[in-house]
Amino acid sequence: MGLVAIATGKFLSSFSVFLFLTVLLMVVARRISTSVLLFSLQSAIITAEVFAMGVREKLAAAYVVGALVLLIKVIAIPYAFFRLVDRLKSPRDVKASTTPTQSVFIAGAMIYLSYAAVHSFGQTVHVPEDALAAAVALILTGSFLMVSRKKALMQMLGLLVLENGIFLAALITTFGMPLVIEIGIFFDILVGLLLMGIFTFRIRDTFDHLDVSKLRRLRG
């Protein structure tokens, strides 16, 4: 194993720690804008991992993907979120249905669970176990954010965290999918967010609030 390979391996493992940190901070964040900043930071870490992979595997396509992640997830999406928060003029707290203490415990349990889940697979697929655990932890916390936060915007953010996790899993196990597919997936995410943005305006206009837990008309 060359020096570069060892270095990137260590790099991926140690960066997982920062990913766990963003996850833990995100579940205790009280304001939407804090969560958005944390998401931006998280995406920046993932961008660094993409570039590290590009160096190790000597893949030119990885640089394109890395640039796309940087442009879309680190800059464009957080910017759009800040605009959205501004334009919607709704209260800025996340309206969590769990207390911060509970949230940290749940997130911690999820990180533990991710390690347990990838332990058997880590050996068969030959990837750094920490990085794979971080990916699964992102998927789990993303889902947790979606079910425990009542604001429509936070559900969108939870979805993005979940998607970050899937992206990371794809990156470290397969060095990313073919480029065309990767670009298609990015495009879908962008359009999906755009549509959710449109819907948040409609929810606010028809219901006068953004609390999706109060959307309870359709039952059974």
Place this chain on the structure above:
Amino acid sequence: MILLLPLIFALLGTVLVLGFRDRRVATRAALAIGALEIASLSALVWQVHRQGPQQLGRYLRADGLSSFFLMNIAFIFGLVLVYASGYLRHIPEGRFSSPRWFYALVFLFLFTMVSVCLSANLGLLWIMMEGTTLASALLVGFYNTEGAVEAGWKYLIVCTVGIAFALFGTIVLYLAAVQAGMNPAAALDWVSLMDAVPRMGFDPHLVKLAFVFVIVGYGTKIGFVPMHSWLPDAHAEAPTPISALLSAVLLNCAMYAVMRYEVIVSHATGPAFPHTLLLIFGLLSMVVAGLLILVQRNLKRLLAYSSVEHMGIIAIGLGLGGPLGLFGALLHTFNHSVAKSLLFFSAGNVRHNFGTLRMDSISGMSRTLPQTSAALVVGSLAIVGLPPFGLFISEFAILSEAFGQARFLVVGLFLVMLSVVFGGFAFHLLRLLGGEPAGVPSSPKLIPSEYAVMGIAAFCLLVFGARIPHLFGVFLQEAIAVMR
């Protein structure tokens, strides 16, 4: 080239229709492009039948299975388009909710569904499946009422999360393929995968893991219980032509995606694992949806739960496998879509005559709305699986396969649920049709376009109950051949 035409026409429709502000011109333009679209789809289906699978570049491909589903799309889309031309006169103007927006989004929705069937690559298939959600979310929320916005939001969130799981499944399968030594660039091509699976040893654990995620992910779009929560809301709140498209075409497209994976996974790990999963989801959907049918109060929600039940039946057919099981499942996708469109069209007429779909505030419909009631009766008799309608044949085929394999638990549950659903439909229908007429219908006579589409659908159900047309049978066999 012939693979591109249906995609081009659909996109052309989206762009062109947006340019017409006038309601009538937009409708005519949509009908004209729709006719071109259907012609190009038929040409493609015929070409596949005559010359075998068609491939264009690395990403587009049509074989017997795709062309069977394309035929389904073309037929239902034609009915829906003609029905919508009459239906749209009831839709009030608003932002994003004028006929031109409606047709533009319908064509975009069609584009994504046709692309799903034409994808040669499982990654592209995923992109287009997600595209179907995105294209139809605004259509579900088209009326902009409280219910429609809620249903649209729920649809968007639930299906996007579901589909994210399918992406994870796709990645795991890709991982398994690359690890087995496939060229990464071709590791998502369905044909190369089918070619490689028997030769190379795919890690069975990874393949199974992939299938679990895929069936949960795409199963969300199919409406398998317990991922079905978006389905009744979306079907009930969307404009009726869209409910018909969702139920009769979109669910089938998602089922098509699962079928593609099922074939690969069956080859890699043996059929036992994917078949068991399909049977579990199928039976669960059938039982839960069948029981929920009994307690519904809204006509369109009733129909939506019936769709969940029928997707369950199709999954059971696939899960049983065997010649009769596959035959029944594929035939049932078509039969169900015809019967369900007929029912949704009738429900649309009920809604604009009484202004509501609540079944407890409607009665005596057989006297006030005789033509719509007749269509509702024909559709209901067909959907509960009585002869002489097509669904009887396909359900009977699936049931015989279950008998043949001596799976008596499946047979028992299947029969019990069919009778429960029969009871449910009979109960609701008798209350709707019988009794003293309540409410005055606003326009009891069907207009010619409604007459035509409902007549065609009912006629088609009768024909398929009597005898499967020869050419259709050939297409069906070609589709089954791909699945083997």
